[in-house]
Amino acid sequence: MHEFKDVDGVLFDLDGTLISGNHALPWARDLIDASRGHFAIVTNDAEHTASEIAILMGGFGFIVAEERIVTAGMAAIRLAAEEMPGAKLFIAASASLQAYARTLGLNLCQERPDVVLIGRDRKFSYDTIRSAANFVLAGAKLVICNPDLTHPGREGSIVPETGALAASILACTGPVPHQIVGKPEPGIFLAGMKLLGTSPDRTLMVGDNPETDGKGAISVGMNFLKVG
Numbered sequence: 413m414h415e416f417k418d419v420d421g422v423l424f425d426l427d428g429t430l431i432s433g434n435h436a437l438p439w440a441r442d443l444i445d446a447s448r449g450h451f452a453i454v455t456n457d458a459e460h461t462a463s464e465i466a467i468l469m470g471g472f473g474f475i476v477a478e479e480r481i482v483t484a485g486m487a488a489i490r491l492a493a494e495e496m497p498g499a500k501l502f503i504a505a506s507a508s509l510q511a512y513a514r515t516l517g518l519n520l521c522q523e524r525p526d527v528v529l530i531g532r533d534r535k536f537s538y539d540t541i542r543s544a545a546n547f548v549l550a551g552a553k554l555v556i557c558n559p560d561l562t563h564p565g566r567e568g569s570i571v572p573e574t575g576a577l578a579a580s581i582l583a584c585t586g587p588v589p590h591q592i593v594g595k596p597e598p599g600i601f602l603a604g605m606k607l608l609g610t611s612p613d614r615t616l617m618v619g620d621n622p623e624t625d626g627k628g629a630i631s632v633g634m635n636f637l638k639v640g
């Protein structure tokens with residue numbers, strides 16, 4: 413692969429496209445080189461910060477500025493902070509995303525939140541479901557970092573994802589309004605293009621999942637290249 417033709421910038425998915433678990437995929441270097449440095453990463457990751465992902469990528473030999481990494485987890489928190497500045501937030505997410513929420517002025521709480529935000533919380537529990545479901549029924553806005561139910565794990569296993577955790581809350585509440593942030597929703601594609609300063613017709617989305625990377629990219633007018 414020499415370089416991508418007729419594009420001003422490339423958005424890469426992360427898992428299954430550039431990396432898989434704890435290793436880089438064999439085609440990752442060619443993909444990144446083909447973008448001639450005009451790329452950003454848009455990932456449904458709802459556990460790590462961009463800084464953590466930049467460090468991970470560095471360990472694989474890829475220098476990626478954290479400012480070039482859009483994660484669904486951080487995008488969801490930014491959305492909550494922009495729509496409801498200083499809101500009381502009940503968050504089911506990693507310690508690093510909780511810290512990020514605090515830096516944006518959100519007030520983390522365990523009672524009467526304005527917003528319930530669900531990420532890939534490895535400590536998700538019965539109590540989390542009980543609290544979140546009751547807060548949502550009492551009027552808190554429900555924000556879900558991504559709709560994915562699972563992602564591929566080692567040796568053919570599956571890893572439960574944010575959408576599965578959120579589904580347990582929605583099973584208790586019944587149908588309630590909620591906002592989903594990750595792919596295939598348009599938000600993080602638009603954020604990625606804003607970083608690159610490119611228009612949809614001149615931006616290529618490269619990903620392994622036609623349902624999320626592909627459908628989402630096409631819905632905002634970008635071209636899609638499937639890898640993996």
Ligand SMILES: [Mg+2]
Nearest residue numbers: 425427428620
């Ligand atoms: Mg993927």
